[in-house]
Amino acid sequence: xxxxxxxxxxxxxxxxxxxxxxxxxxxxxxxxxxxxxxxxxxxxxxxxxxxxxxxxxxxxxxxxxxxxxxxxxxxxxxxxxxxxxxxxxxxxxxxxxxxxxxxxx
Amino acid sequence: xxxxxxxxxxxxxxxxxxxxxxxxxxxxxxxxxxxxxxxxxxxxxxxxxxxxxxxxxxxxxxxxxxxxxxxxxxxxxxxxxxxxxxxxxxxxxxxxxxxxxxxxxxxxxx
Numbered sequence: 041x042x043x044x045x046x047x048x049x050x051x052x053x054x055x056x057x058x059x060x061x062x063x064x065x066x067x068x069x070x071x072x073x074x075x076x077x078x079x080x081x082x083x084x085x086x087x088x089x090x091x092x093x094x095x096x097x098x099x100x101x102x103x104x105x106x107x108x109x110x111x112x113x114x115x116x117x118x119x120x121x122x123x124x125x126x127x128x129x130x131x132x133x134x135x136x137x138x139x140x141x142x143x144x145x
Numbered sequence: 146x147x148x149x150x151x152x153x154x155x156x157x158x159x160x161x162x163x164x165x166x167x168x169x170x171x172x173x174x175x176x177x178x179x180x181x182x183x184x185x186x187x188x189x190x191x192x193x194x195x196x197x198x199x200x201x202x203x204x205x206x207x208x209x210x211x212x213x214x215x216x217x218x219x220x221x222x223x224x225x226x227x228x229x230x231x232x233x234x235x236x237x238x239x240x241x242x243x244x245x246x247x248x249x250x251x252x253x254x255x
Contacts (some may be wrong), residue, residue: 041158045199065235068181078193082192085200100212
């Protein structure tokens with residue numbers, strides 16, 4: 041069952057990476073990277089148990105802390121101009137694309 | 146007793162893996178940043194908790210269980226904090242939630 045959980049975590053990491061590459065806005069990318077880091081902690085713990093060496097859990101603890109610090113460190117600069125989101129760019133993209141596949145209430 | 150523990154461990158690991166994959170699918174399928182963040186943050190906390198509890202069931206040394214507990218508590222504190230900071234930064238920098246026209250009218254009527 042540990043192997044199944046490991047494979048599932050790998051799949052979740054791949055999907056998170058897809059969102060990080062595609063993500064329309066900067067915040068989507070930050071979210072995806074944070075999710076990737078959380079999944080990495082679980083992966084390290086699972087691989088430690090899979091190989092019979094639970095000492096890997098120390099690395100998992102350090103990785104969880106570094107993941108948190110990195111996200112907070114990036115968002116520390118969210119007051120700068122690079123983080124400003126331009127809603128007009130989104131609207132022009134949406135208008136140029138065909139809207140037939142969009143859900144309308 | 147041993148088989149019971151391994152059964153519970155397998156159950157928790159399976160549920161946790163399922164929750165993690167569903168969260169990743171949700172991050173890819175939803176069409177708005179805030180809904181995506183909802184999917185990611187909820188399933189991150191719950192899936193990690195289930196997988197770590199499942200690992201606790203099959204470990205027999207005290208120090209290993211203590212380390213797993215530390216990771217679990219760290220995740221429970223850090224995950225919501227990160228989501229909160231991210232949502233606040235996105236909202237402050239002008240990322241608008243994507244609300245359909247119809248429900249926007251409904252909200253303004255109420």
